Amino acid sequence: MEATRTLALSSSPAAARRGPEKAAVYSVHFRHLSTTSSLHLRAAQSPVLRARSSPFQGWRRRRRAGGLVVRAEMFGQLTTGLESAWNKLRGVDVLTKENIAEPMRDIRRALLEADVSLPVVRRFIESVSEKAVGTDVIRGVSPDQQLVKVVNDELVQLMGGEVSDLVFAKSGPTVILLAGLQGVGKTTVCAKLASYLKKMGKSCMLVAADVYRPAAIDQLTILGKKVGVPVYSEGTDTKPSQIAKNGLKEAKSQKTDVIIVDTAGRLQVDKAMMNELKEVKRAVNPTEVLLVVDAMTGQEAAGLVSSFNDEIGITGAILTKLDGDSRGGAALSVKEVSGKPIKFVGQGERIEDLEPFYPDRMAQRILGMGDVLSFVEKAQEVMRQEDAEELQKKILSAKFNFNDFLKQTQMIAKMGSFSRLIGMIPGMNKVTPAQIREAEKNLKFMESMINVMTPEERERPELLAESRERRKRVAKDSGKTEQQVGQLVAQLFQMRARMQKMMGAMQGKDSPDMNELMESMKAEEQAAAGTGGRRRKYGNLRQRQLDAMRGFRRR
Numbered sequence: 001m002e003a004t005r006t007l008a009l010s011s012s013p014a015a016a017r018r019g020p021e022k023a024a025v026y027s028v029h030f031r032h033l034s035t036t037s038s039l040h041l042r043a044a045q046s047p048v049l050r051a052r053s054s055p056f057q058g059w060r061r062r063r064r065a066g067g068l069v070v071r072a073e074m075f076g077q078l079t080t081g082l083e084s085a086w087n088k089l090r091g092v093d094v095l096t097k098e099n100i101a102e103p104m105r106d107i108r109r110a111l112l113e114a115d116v117s118l119p120v121v122r123r124f125i126e127s128v129s130e131k132a133v134g135t136d137v138i139r140g141v142s143p144d145q146q147l148v149k150v151v152n153d154e155l156v157q158l159m160g161g162e163v164s165d166l167v168f169a170k171s172g173p174t175v176i177l178l179a180g181l182q183g184v185g186k187t188t189v190c191a192k193l194a195s196y197l198k199k200m201g202k203s204c205m206l207v208a209a210d211v212y213r214p215a216a217i218d219q220l221t222i223l224g225k226k227v228g229v230p231v232y233s234e235g236t237d238t239k240p241s242q243i244a245k246n247g248l249k250e251a252k253s254q255k256t257d258v259i260i261v262d263t264a265g266r267l268q269v270d271k272a273m274m275n276e277l278k279e280v281k282r283a284v285n286p287t288e289v290l291l292v293v294d295a296m297t298g299q300e301a302a303g304l305v306s307s308f309n310d311e312i313g314i315t316g317a318i319l320t321k322l323d324g325d326s327r328g329g330a331a332l333s334v335k336e337v338s339g340k341p342i343k344f345v346g347q348g349e350r351i352e353d354l355e356p357f358y359p360d361r362m363a364q365r366i367l368g369m370g371d372v373l374s375f376v377e378k379a380q381e382v383m384r385q386e387d388a389e390e391l392q393k394k395i396l397s398a399k400f401n402f403n404d405f406l407k408q409t410q411m412i413a414k415m416g417s418f419s420r421l422i423g424m425i426p427g428m429n430k431v432t433p434a435q436i437r438e439a440e441k442n443l444k445f446m447e448s449m450i451n452v453m454t455p456e457e458r459e460r461p462e463l464l465a466e467s468r469e470r471r472k473r474v475a476k477d478s479g480k481t482e483q484q485v486g487q488l489v490a491q492l493f494q495m496r497a498r499m500q501k502m503m504g505a506m507q508g509k510d511s512p513d514m515n516e517l518m519e520s521m522k523a524e525e526q527a528a529a530g531t532g533g534r535r536r537k538y539g540n541l542r543q544r545q546l547d548a549m550r551g552f553r554r555r
């Protein structure tokens with residue numbers, strides 16, 4: 001029986017400008033893909049369109065029908081599975097441990113069906129549940145959208161977070177050794193990679209070290225010609241390690257940037273294969289050892305990357321035939337199972353069907369919800385802005401307290417090193433790493449005192465300014481001196497005054513001397529280190545701090 005599915009269509013802006021139906025380009029998200037499924041496509045301006053597709057014909061395969069170009073997405077099965085999780089959250093106000101239980105079960109099922117390995121699924125579910133329940137409610141963002149965002153971020157992390165670039169040798173040719181089981185697409189990858197590197201402006205040479213299948217050498221020679229790179233071969237009578245060594249020598253003499261060594265594929269991992277690879281590796285000392293794995297083998301591919309890494313030590317994986325994989329288990333498991341990144345993905349038989357593996361783009365493809373993700377990100381941005389406005393109000397009304405102080409310092413820590421932050425402020429001098437370490441140490445120092453304050457004291461620093469007993473208690477509980485606590489309190493009032501001055505300037509009420517402001521900030525930072533010499537040097541600062549406190553007491 002033929003399965004029929006209703007699919008959402010989205011038209012590209014350029015296509016929309018060209019007119020609704022004629023040459024419109026629609027990106028179709030195949031919610032469910034099976035070799036025989038008939039797909040009903042429904043769109044606001046388009047006629048119902050029937051298309052047939054096979055997952056093995058390439059996800060980018062375009063089908064023209066009635067002027068429409070239809071593009072099938074990979075991982076359709078996983079996307080559908082995840083969708084039911086979001087649907088279960090319709091109508092809830094906030095994500096709780098209880099109401100995410102069922103959606104999490106759906107996500108777990110979808111991942112297992114996608115052939116993601118069980119320990120990976122367990123860790124993923126645990127992490128998503130924890131983060132989903134802990135997320136702040138964002139105005140205008142529904143809990144299901146919020147869960148989509150958490151799942152997206154975790155998927156990106158699961159796949160390695162960042163794109164893992166190829167590493168090139170500092171001097172001499174970069175050697176890329178390709179390994180893999182038979183038929184995974186190794187020889188094709190050699191040519192695809194050479195073509196990719198050529199486009200990067202690197203000169204390449206292919207080395208035919210698969211001596212067991214004579215046709216492999218011919219295949220590589222033909223592919224080499226096709227992409228316009230030389231192929232080094234010595235037939236089938238020389239040892240692969242010797243061929244690789246000689247190939248490298250040849251590349252050096254020709255000043256070639258990169259050599260790609262094609263090795264023999266076997267039907268399974270066996271000792272002889274591993275030993276031979278180890279020998280080739282020893283002979284050419286490769287910069288990259290990449291294991292080519294077939295995406296359609298799911299979590300088995302991840303296991304293979306792991307065992308190759310244990311045996312010979314690899315630097316990453318290349319996942320081929322992603323175009324035929326509607327499940328996604330391999331892409332999701334490789335990094336987590338083996339600790340090695342996927343560096344490239346092959347998604348078609350053509351030379352140009354190889355691209356770097358981008359975990360974020362892949363996560364978006366899986367979820368198929370790019371618009372929801374950018375919406376949530378924008379809403380988060382608005383929330384941050386509202387936070388900032390709230391802070392601004394507090395500053396202007398002189399209510400900036402230790403909670404805000406802590407929030408600010410933690411935010412700075414989250415934003416990365418101090419240096420980048422300071423570097424962003426125009427007019428600020430470059431800071432040295434030692435100064436950065438010093439500033440970060442100071443933050444920790446101050447935090448330890450704030451952490452032992454009562455909620456009331458954090459809210460109203462005046463309590464500490466007025467009571468020596470309180471300052472003494474904070475000093476004792478944090479293991480600091482009374483004087484250091486006094487300094488911190490004075491610093492907060494100074495900060496208040498300075499921020500008010502700054503805000504006033506920004507709002508055109510006042511025109512502070514920026515140099516004076518910078519000077520005072522610098523002096524204050526150094527004074528916080530608290531050495532005797534510094535205290536003498538910045539004696540006038542201490543005086544200013546006392547003045548600030550006195551000024552407060554007078555109020």
Ligand SMILES: Nc1nc2c(ncn2[C@@H]2O[C@H](COP(=O)(O)OP(=O)(O)OP(=O)(O)O)[C@@H](O)[C@H]2O)c(=O)[nH]1
Pocket residue numbers: 056058180181182183184185186187188189210213216264265266320321322323324346347348349353
């Ligand atoms: N759909 C699809 N087919 C691919 C991809 N990469 C390779 N193939 C096909 O997979 C088949 C095997 O590719 P080869 O490059 O010969 O594989 P191999 O690993 O070198 O094989 P051995 O030399 O026998 O070990 C060929 O028909 C390729 O066209 C891909 O990303 N997508």
